[in-house]
Amino acid sequence: MAPNTKSNAVIQSCIGKTVLSCLLIPLLFSSNAFCAIRAVQAGNAPHQYNIKPANVYHVSNNRSEPLLTIFCWTGDPKTVFGLWKTATVYLTIEDEDFYIYKGENASHVVHLHQSLQQSWFSFLPWKEKSISVSPFNMSCVGVFSQSPYSLRLDLRQINFNRLVMFATGILIFMVAPSLCKKVVFHYTTGTLVGVLGSILIIVYLTSRLIPKKSGAYAVLIGGSSIVFYLIRSLWENLYSVLREYHYYVIAYLAASSAISFAFCYRFGPVTNTRTIQLLQWGLQLCGLYLVFESSEHKEGAMAIILVTVVSHNFPGSWWARCRTLWYQRFPPKVRMLTEDEYVEQTRIETERGLKELREFSKSPNCNAWKTISRLKDPLRFAEFVEGKSHLSDREVLDYETTAYRENETWTDDESDEE
Incomplete structure (x- = not known):
């Protein structure tokens, strides 16, 4: 019985070491060590389709096993007005039994699919039902599922979320x-x-x-x-x-x-x-x-970043010199005021100046005693501060009389010339 007992102990020890090695090797090396656990099933050749924006693609799998289907978007040409252009692939599926991959081309998607199927962590649900792809370069999305689903490519000329991010x-x-x-x-x-x-x-x-x-x-x-x-x-x-x-x-x-x-x-x-x-x-x-x-549009974004950095660090004296040269080369057009506009602007500015003077005279910043000592008629100034007119009745009458006489003089001159 002793030899059998010893041999049983050796066998149990070998089994224990084997199990322990199977548990530690994946942790000591990369996750690709479990290629024998989840291998790609043979016969699942991927189907590839070229998709267009705003079209809905329905996929149904008649097989008893999941099928990899690849959808590729060729991309639009880059333009100056496409800075905030985005493309998003939306997947509509009822259950969660699916895997989705994003790659630069179909072969990249197949490689990602094979790597995930061979990985120990393939049971983790890395699943998103919306994936952003490049609107300018070729991009492919692969869906590995047995359940029916639908896929749609949404292309936005201006994504306001990206625009807000840019402004921020x-x-x-x-x-x-x-x-x-x-x-x-x-x-x-x-x-x-x-x-x-x-x-x-x-x-x-x-x-x-x-x-x-x-x-x-x-x-x-x-x-x-x-x-x-x-x-x-x-x-x-x-x-x-x-x-x-x-x-x-x-x-x-x-x-x-x-x-x-x-x-x-x-x-x-x-x-x-x-x-x-x-x-x-x-x-x-x-x-x-x-x-x-x-x-x-990474080229456009980098150009904006360079312009922003250069303009922020541009010397102020150089900016002033550039503005001076610009105004000398392209002088702004100045429009002369008409007589009615001149009279109206004079009235508005006079009222504004008088209002500011009243507010300053009532504020604590005004030295009342020093101001009164310099005035010829302090009582009149006090009445003006309280809201009365800054002109007396005699001054108004003299102004109107003078204006009437000047108007008569101009009228007589014009009649003589005729």
Whole structure:
């Protein structure tokens, strides 16, 4: 019995080592090590179709196994007016038993399909029912499913979300120099960084609990796909999470915001000039990144970024010289006022000036005693400040008489010439 017992122990040890190796090898190497578990089934030759915008393509599979179907979009030529042009592929399917791939051409899609089918993590639902493709270059989308579905390509000449992103990027780039000097910006940014940075602290404290061995690091690297999947699932189910666990979310935001604001208040806003300049550059880089990502026309986006950077750093004296040369070469046309327009503008400007004088005289900035000491008739000025006319009745009568006599003189001269 002893030899049999020993041989059984050896067999069990070999089986245990084999099972342990099967569990650790995928974590120590890439995910492609499981090619024997999920292999591509033979006989599934992909079907390829060229699609056009606004057309709906219905696909039904009569086979008992999933089928890979590839849809390719050739793209439109690039134009200056296509900066915010976008193309999106929408998939309509009832169940979740499908895989969707995006590639530059059909062979790229087939390669992605084979890689995913050979991967250990192919059970993870990397599934989106809307995929953005390039509106200018050739793009292919592959759908691997057994259920019937429909596919549509939506082509927008101007995507207003991209347009808003572009305007936001330009605005951030322009206001960054003045925004980085405001105290409110420092406190708001510090609080936001504290709220987001607390998540990294939790991840760091969790990583301290993992044993410092090569196998543990392999688990972390191999589990990056799972972490990405969890983050994506959390983002897609954000509404349900906020609805069911809103008390925990509010408590976390309140606690992290209070602690972050306390740290910012303790150390105060940034006062170092170089630090403020670094913040400005970082904020401007974020704005330029938004401009670059707002357009699929990358050449046009880069041209706008270069023009924005050059114009922002262009010397002010050179701008003034360019404006002077422009006005000398193309002088603006000046239209002379008519007599009625001149009289009306005089009346409006006079009333505006008198109103401003009254408001200044009533304000604390006016030194009343010093002003009265310089006036010949302080009582008349006081009545003017209280709302009376700045002209007396005699002055109005003299003005009207003089105007009437001048009008008569011009009339007599004209009659003599006739």
